[in-house]
Amino acid sequence: MCLKFVATKEKKIMAQTVLHTANTRGAADHGWLKSFHSFSFAGYYNPERIHFGALRVLNDDFVTGGMGFGEHPHDNMEIISIPLEGALQHKDSLGTTATIKSGEIQVMSAGTGVYHSEYNPDATNPAKFLQIWVFPNKRNVEPRYDQITIDATTRNEFVQVLSPNANDAGVWIYQDAWFNIGRFDAATTKTYNLHKTGNGAYIFVLKGSIKIDGQNVGTRDGFGIWDTEKFEITASTDAEFLIMEVPMEF
Amino acid sequence: MANILIVCANQPIATTIARLIDKIDDWHASIALSLNHALENCYAKTFDVILIGSGISQEHEDILRLHLEKLNTKTPVVKHYGGGGGLLYAEIYQALERND
Numbered sequence: 001m002c003l004k005f006v007a008t009k010e011k012k013i014m015a016q017t018v019l020h021t022a023n024t025r026g027a028a029d030h031g032w033l034k035s036f037h038s039f040s041f042a043g044y045y046n047p048e049r050i051h052f053g054a055l056r057v058l059n060d061d062f063v064t065g066g067m068g069f070g071e072h073p074h075d076n077m078e079i080i081s082i083p084l085e086g087a088l089q090h091k092d093s094l095g096t097t098a099t100i101k102s103g104e105i106q107v108m109s110a111g112t113g114v115y116h117s118e119y120n121p122d123a124t125n126p127a128k129f130l131q132i133w134v135f136p137n138k139r140n141v142e143p144r145y146d147q148i149t150i151d152a153t154t155r156n157e158f159v160q161v162l163s164p165n166a167n168d169a170g171v172w173i174y175q176d177a178w179f180n181i182g183r184f185d186a187a188t189t190k191t192y193n194l195h196k197t198g199n200g201a202y203i204f205v206l207k208g209s210i211k212i213d214g215q216n217v218g219t220r221d222g223f224g225i226w227d228t229e230k231f232e233i234t235a236s237t238d239a240e241f242l243i244m245e246v247p248m249e250f
Numbered sequence: 251m252a253n254i255l256i257v258c259a260n261q262p263i264a265t266t267i268a269r270l271i272d273k274i275d276d277w278h279a280s281i282a283l284s285l286n287h288a289l290e291n292c293y294a295k296t297f298d299v300i301l302i303g304s305g306i307s308q309e310h311e312d313i314l315r316l317h318l319e320k321l322n323t324k325t326p327v328v329k330h331y332g333g334g335g336g337l338l339y340a341e342i343y344q345a346l347e348r349n350d
Contacts, residue, residue, distance in 0.1 A: 040340040047347070050340060057336060073263045075304035075333035110333060113260040113304045135331060140305060 015213070015228035020049065022220035025060070032067035036060040038204070038222050052202045052224045053248035054175055057133035060220065063088070064126050068119030074110035078134040078173040080162065081106040081118075082242070084206065086127030092116035096145045103152045105161050107171040111141035130204075130242070135250055136174040146171050150181065156188045158243065178245040184210070184235035193230045194245055200226025201245045208239030217241075252277050252298040252346060256330070257288040257314070259305025263333050267303065270335045277342070285310040289317055296323055299345040301330040301338075324349065 026037035026044025037044045038058035039051055050056075056077075068088070081088065087101035092108070093115040100106045108114065120127040148171055150161045161170040162179035170179065178195050186208075194201060202224045203210075209218045211234045217223045225231050226248050233241070254271055256279055258264035264281045271279035280297070282288035285306070291297070292314070300318075302311050315327055326345040331337055 041336050042339065045340050045343050047344070050344070056331065073260075073266050073333040075258075075260065075263055075331070076329075077332045111304070113263050113333060115262070133332065133336070139329075140307070 015231070016226050017213075017215065018052075018224040019215065019217065020222040020224075022218065025220075025222075032064045033069075034062040036220070051135075052246065053200050053226070054135040054137075054177060054246040054250040055132070055202050055244055056135055057131065058202070058204060058222065058244075059131040060128075061131055062126055062128050063120045065120055066123040069117060071115050071117045073113060073115050074108070075113040076136060076139050077110045078136050078175055078177075079108045079110060080132040080134065080171070080173070080179070081129055082132070082161075083127060083129040086120060086122055086125055086129075088127055088129060089119045089121045090116060090145075092145060094143055094145055098145075098147060100147050104147055104149050105171055106147040107145070107162070107173055109136065109141055109144045109174055111136075111139075111143040114143040132244065134173060134175050134177055134244075134246060137176065137247075137250060138174050141174055155183050156185055156190070158182050158190065158192060175250070176247050178243075180243045180245075181240070182233065182243065183240045184233070184238070186235050186237050186239075189232060189234040191230050191232050192243060194228070196245075196247070197229075198247055198249060199245050200224060200248045201231070201243050203233070204242045204244070206240040206242060208235065208237040210235050210239045210241060252342075253280065253295065254278065254342060255280050255282060255288065255291055255297045255300045256303055257282045257285075257300060257306050257311075258303025258330070259283055260303065263304060266334060267301070267330065267338060270338055271342070274339070285313060288314055292317060292321060292323075292325075297325050298349060299342055300325055300327045301341065302327060303330045304333065
């Protein structure tokens, strides 16, 4: 973790940052499931990596063909799934049966409790997806499910895929969180402005490499930044990344 | 042996959490499905961790904490999130570390 000053016209804010390189993540290999955990999850416990603000889980999952997660419960958590390759078939106790595929995003507010299962419906090809859990700002809500197609064509802009607002772009959750996907051509630079004071951002690089306020961040690395109003992202190569803006205190 | 009380109004989820806890050597889970049931447990036995699961209101959690103060116990009361094993072990390890 390091500190640095970010100069603004109005004032100097001491931005704080943390870099989690890909090779320092927790790893689990269950044969049919290979998972890398950016934060403590299941059998991986690292007291230095419990959460980033309200972001509690970032799992980078690989599910072999025809396999998946049997029925299991969730409660009081905002659960976001983003397939990167292949598809997942979802069934839950709300009566939802749906298939989510690459180019879509799924959200489930677990609230008072929901059971669900997720399988890779393709018998031969693997499914790769991100599983992200965000602490809710309200406990014991009525469980809900949603999924949408996300804009996969826009380049060199931040594409919002999640917000706290039902009428805003992307899916919504019970938390003051905003997620954006960036697909940048090499050498593209953009400034990300945080939506809310007290929020931080955790950036996870899916492909290529980027610089965030000068810090190199490679494929599958995670970089957290907070106590700032904005930061600059420059693509070192053609790159794809996910920005998860969440409250640092909740 | 760490004794862990799960206070959760959703019985299937409480049962799942208890099964996951009981898989760990030296951990033992008890279940309370309501505030009253939790209080009965706490007056009968000292727990190392109390997990607050789904369906338990903040008001009931606060009442439980007041009774624990009366009992002069420093048992950590932690909110359980997620409903399954993903976060469960970290929540308990953290609580046990605080209790040491």
